[in-house]
Amino acid sequence: MNPIVEIRNVSLHAGQEVLIQGWLYNLRESGKLLFPLFRDGTGIIQGVIVKSAVPPDVFETARHLTQESSVRVTGKVREDKRAAGGFELEVANLEVLQQIPAENPYPITPKEHGVEFLMDLRHLWLRSTRQHAILGVRHEIIKAVRDFFDERGFTLVDTPIFTPSACEGTTTLFEVNYFEDKAYLTQSGQLYNEAAAMAVGKTYCFGPTFRAEKSKTRRHLTEFWMVEPEVAFAHLDDAMTLGEELVAFVIRRVLEKRRAELKTLERDVTKLEKCATTPYPRLSYDDAVKILKEKGSEIQWGGDFGGGDETILSEGFEKPVLVHRYPSLVKAFYMAPDPQRPEVALCVDMLAPEGYGEIIGGGERLADYDLLVKRIEEANLPRQAFEWYLDLRRYGSVPHAGFGMGIERVVAWVCGLEHVRETIPFPRMLYRLTP
RNA sequence: UCCUCGGUAGCUCAAUGGUAGAGCAUUCGGCUGUUAACCGAAGGGUUCCAGGUUCGAGUCCUGGCCGAGGAGCCA
Numbered sequence: 001m002n003p004i005v006e007i008r009n010v011s012l013h014a015g016q017e018v019l020i021q022g023w024l025y026n027l028r029e030s031g032k033l034l035f036p037l038f039r040d041g042t043g044i045i046q047g048v049i050v051k052s053a054v055p056p057d058v059f060e061t062a063r064h065l066t067q068e069s070s071v072r073v074t075g076k077v078r079e080d081k082r083a084a085g086g087f088e089l090e091v092a093n094l095e096v097l098q099q100i101p102a103e104n105p106y107p108i109t110p111k112e113h114g115v116e117f118l119m120d121l122r123h124l125w126l127r128s129t130r131q132h133a134i135l136g137v138r139h140e141i142i143k144a145v146r147d148f149f150d151e152r153g154f155t156l157v158d159t160p161i162f163t164p165s166a167c168e169g170t171t172t173l174f175e176v177n178y179f180e181d182k183a184y185l186t187q188s189g190q191l192y193n194e195a196a197a198m199a200v201g202k203t204y205c206f207g208p209t210f211r212a213e214k215s216k217t218r219r220h221l222t223e224f225w226m227v228e229p230e231v232a233f234a235h236l237d238d239a240m241t242l243g244e245e246l247v248a249f250v251i252r253r254v255l256e257k258r259r260a261e262l263k264t265l266e267r268d269v270t271k272l273e274k275c276a277t278t279p280y281p282r283l284s285y286d287d288a289v290k291i292l293k294e295k296g297s298e299i300q301w302g303g304d305f306g307g308g309d310e311t312i313l314s315e316g317f318e319k320p321v322l323v324h325r326y327p328s329l330v331k332a333f334y335m336a337p338d339p340q341r342p343e344v345a346l347c348v349d350m351l352a353p354e355g356y357g358e359i360i361g362g363g364e365r366l367a368d369y370d371l372l373v374k375r376i377e378e379a380n381l382p383r384q385a386f387e388w389y390l391d392l393r394r395y396g397s398v399p400h401a402g403f404g405m406g407i408e409r410v411v412a413w414v415c416g417l418e419h420v421r422e423t424i425p426f427p428r429m430l431y432r433l434t435p
Numbered sequence: 436u437c438c439u440c441g442g443u444a445g446c447u448c449a450a451u452g453g454u455a456g457a458g459c460a461u462u463c464g465g466c467u468g469u470u471a472a473c474c475g476a477a478g479g480g481u482u483c484c485a486g487g488u489u490c491g492a493g494u495c496c497u498g499g500c501c502g503a504g505g506a507g508c509c510a
Contacts, residue, residue: 030473031466050467067460082468102461105445110471111459112447116502172508188510213509214436220509307506332510347510361510404510431502 002074007043010087013077020045020073020089023127024065026110034062038073038089044129046083047073047091058094068106068127070097122426123435133261134422137254138411142206144253145227145405148246149204154229157196159189159205164385172212174222185210188404191334191389193230194365197400198392204229216430217307218419219357221408223428228362230402236336236346236364239401240322243350243360244280246405247320252276254414267416271354274318282322285344288313304330310358314351320359324348333375336364336399348403356413362403369393 005018022040029035032051037044051059065071072095080088100106107117108124118125125131149156162176162183173184189205196203206227213220229242251272254262262269283291292299295312299305304326305313314321325344328337335345347363366372372393376386411423421427426435 026471028469028472029466030469033467033469035469035472037470046470048468052467080468082470084470105461107445107460109446109460112471114447114503117446190510211509215507215509216503217505217509304509326510330510335510349510358510363510 005077007038007040007045009042010045010077010089011079014079014087015077017074017076017092018089020075022071022073024067024069024071026067027062027065029063034059036062036065036091038071039127041132043085045085045087045089047075047089049091053090054092058091061096062091062094064099065096066100066102066105067109068124069100071095072097119421119427119432120435126425129264131422133264134411134415134417135425136261137258137265137415138407138423140254140258141250141411141414142225142407144250145206145246145407147253148249149202149227149229152202154202154204155196155200157193157200157203157205158207159186159192159196159228161186161207172214174210174212187211188226189228190230190402190404193228193402194389194392194400197230197232197402198396198398201232202229203231214430218421219307219409219412221420221424221427221429224420224424225407226404227407228402228404230400232398232400234364234401235399236324236348236401239362239364239403240282240324240348241278243348243362243403243405244278244320244322247280247350247359247410248276248278250410251414262415265415265417267414271318272414275320275353280319280322280350281317282324283313284324285326288323291316302327302329307357310351311355314353314357315355317353320350320352322348322350324363331363333379333381334366334372336366337371346401352409352413354413354416356409358406359409359413360403360405362401364399364401367393367397367399369397 002017002019005013005020007020007022010018020038020040022038025037025039025044027034027036034049036047036049038047049059049062073089073091074093075089075091077087078090079086107121108128126135162178163186164183173187176183176185187209189207193203193205204227207225208223209226210223212222231238231242255269255272255276289299289301292309292312297309297312299309313323324347325338326347328335328343328345331345331347335347338344338346345363349358350360351357352359366375369390372390376383408420408423412420415423417423421429
């Protein structure tokens with residue numbers, strides 16, 4: 001029996017006869033020669049079939065293989081500079097598991113396709129090299145995020161996806177039936193994270209998040225993944241430092257482990273290399289408004305940045321930039337005010353370079369019981385729903401800070417993608433619930 | 436919700452108000468080193484839907500549906 005070999009490992013088997021299990025990626029033909037490309041999820045290898053060297057039925061079977069038909073192929077691995085990847089497979093035999101009929105061929109051809117067509121066929125689109133590379137980078141980013149927090153003594157504490165009410169009361173939530181009651185899909189693990197931080201000191205949650213906003217831009221999904229650390233006894237500066245160290249760690253890891261994928265995506269890695277070290281530039285909201293006004297933005301002090309403003313700001317820096325101390329009025333009720341200037345909050349947004357915009361948002365939480373009660377009332381939130389949250393200020397309240405990082409926006413930035421819809425296997429958007 | 440653009444072969448797109456076409460995909464043929472191979476041939480159409488103008492509509496008009504980009508909105 002020939003050993004079953006993954007294509008990524010064929011170089012270890014040069015000169016040996018092996019078995020590869022996969023799919024036909026493409027087939028080129030040149031007279032009595034066939035060049036089938038096989039993929040198996042770990043890579044692509046070119047096969048060579050010489051008509052005179054194999055039984056006639058093997059040649060005929062191979063000649064009629066259709067794109068994405070599933071096969072088991074045996075053959076000898078040989079180093080050859082003429083093959084992409086440096087190795088090719090001298091095919092000796094070929095077992096077809098399923099031949100896709102010519103009347104109903106695989107719909108995604110090696111040529112160009114439109115976004116709508118590819119999104120309708122997202123379940124098949126994932127097989128293409130480009131999507132494959134993005135999935136690999138996404139995996140590496142998630143792994144790096146977990147390693148980062150695990151190595152620093154954080155405890156993963158999962159927060160609920162069904163929630164009884166709005167966490168913040170500002171954004172639109174997805175409502176679901178919960179037996180005789182109503183529940184909402186979480187928009188943030190934030191409040192539960194604060195409870196966890198009071199229990200274990202340093203915590204993070206990592207899971208899906210849902211927002212029912214009718215946003216239709218390249219930066220928005222209705223379902224996306226967010227990692228949210230929360231640290232007891234931490235202040236705004238600690239959150240900023242943690243954020244920049246996390247992002248730099250992730251960038252270093254991807255540069256170290258996923259060069260091949262970044263090359264497939266034609267990513268300019270020199271731009272990422274500049275972001276692999278800290279510190280990142282820090283900018284107060286006041287200074288950011290000044291810069292934006294100089295560059296012609298309509299922004300006035302007190303207003304939140306629009307998408308265009310974020311782009312202008314981030315384009316001024318080669319590294320991600322930390323914008324801190326926004327006006328309290330545009331931020332959530334639980335943000336701690338700056339004791340020096342109560343009109344601004346101890347919060348921070350990290351804007352990725354190259355116009356990718358906000359990837360992190362967070363800051364120091366309001367630890368004072370009386371002030372928190374006041375803010376809940378000012379925000380017209382149902383006090384009763386927040387009694388458990390107020391307990392965190394009744395029983396041993398301490399300063400604490402944290403943030404949320406949107407995984408898809410980070411993946412889009414690292415991969416250099418136009419749109420976040422390609423960063424998640426099955427995107428959920430305003431007008432997209434299938435497949 | 437608003438603005439802009441679009442919808443023609445399985446896919447990507449052409450077509451001055453006057454015979455609906457190309458490339459890719461599929462099938463067949465040619466080629467012993469191809470690299471999104473190449474060369475030749477064939478099959479393949481409710482031009483998004485409904486109305487209207489016209490001798491004649493893929494093209495112009497009205498309404499609708501669907502999509503894309505953006506705005507608003509959005510830690």
